Amino acid sequence: MATTFAQQGVGKHQGFEYSRTGNPTRNALEECLAALEDAKHCLAFSSGLGAETTLMLLLNPGDHVVYMEDVYGGTFRLFDKVLKRFGLTFSAVDAADVDAVEKSITPKTRMVWLESPTNPLLRVVDIDAVSEVAHSHGAMVCVDNTFATPYLQQPLHLGADVVVHSSTKYIGGHSDVVGGAIMTSSDELEKQLRFHQNAVGAVPSPFDCWLLLRGVKTLALRVERQSMNAMEVASALQGNTAVKRVFYPGLENHPNRSVAARQMRMFGGMVSFELADEATAFRTLERLRIFALAESLGAVESLAEHPARMTHASIPAQERQRSGVGDGLIRLSIGVEDVADLIADLESALS
């Protein structure tokens, strides 16, 4: 927990001076998370958005970013309400369409920002194909791998240059720590990020790093169980007459199932589904007994939420509707409970 470290002489120390700059527990976490993404480097942050902000500060006024339109609401808010003020420009595209990505790249494009699967519509981007296009135009590719987890998908192996995580979610896994991380194998990017991590200061506490290290020990067990449960929940929802549409990359009718099967080990623990309208969605959410009505995701307990009014409320209604996040949409984060209980809970609330 130390904030400072005794030095043997001025400038003579054992690698640690002050904990914003470096801390042994944070080092242990960074080494562990780098290994999970098979990256040469990892930098840990106090939240996913802290990691994202620090990464974006490597860009300069006038630089252009192309991003997947269905990104986490907080990422959109950071781009649209904060970074635009500093002269960065952004274009939202459906990155599941590789041609659309290529068309939106300009000579000023420095970065293509992806999420796959996306939040909350579980759209899938061919990371390999988009990386090839971006690199041919000299842009770097960043993938927010929060939903997939490094256990299911390793974007650096698919051509991405940088991975970001909200480690608050599956990496922590127990709804008890907020954190973020950036992984890369580029020494040059690591050098710039390390400078900015210290200069900007969005660093995690040693205790948070320790909690994340403890949580990550069961990542594989949790994600396997969550993915198996999610597949069964998605299939059950698809057979329910009250449900208009189910969004899950493992379903046969998902438009990008083959891409998901190629780049992911399993299909993950997130499922979204659409009901008739907002009132029906609200009533269903209020009637769930095992699923807690709460924001966040990726922990051992199952959660349900209403993206339009909760996690994605920071996106203007028009923008939200354009990207397909309707008022009847419910997002589920599937936990490790008995799947028969989860399905019974949903069916009872829907009936």
Ligand SMILES: Cc1ncc(COP(=O)(O)O)c(C=O)c1O
């Ligand atoms: C996909 C995704 N990326 C980034 C974030 C932001 O992370 P944090 O809440 O840890 O700042 C979230 C948070 O919900 C998320 O779902």
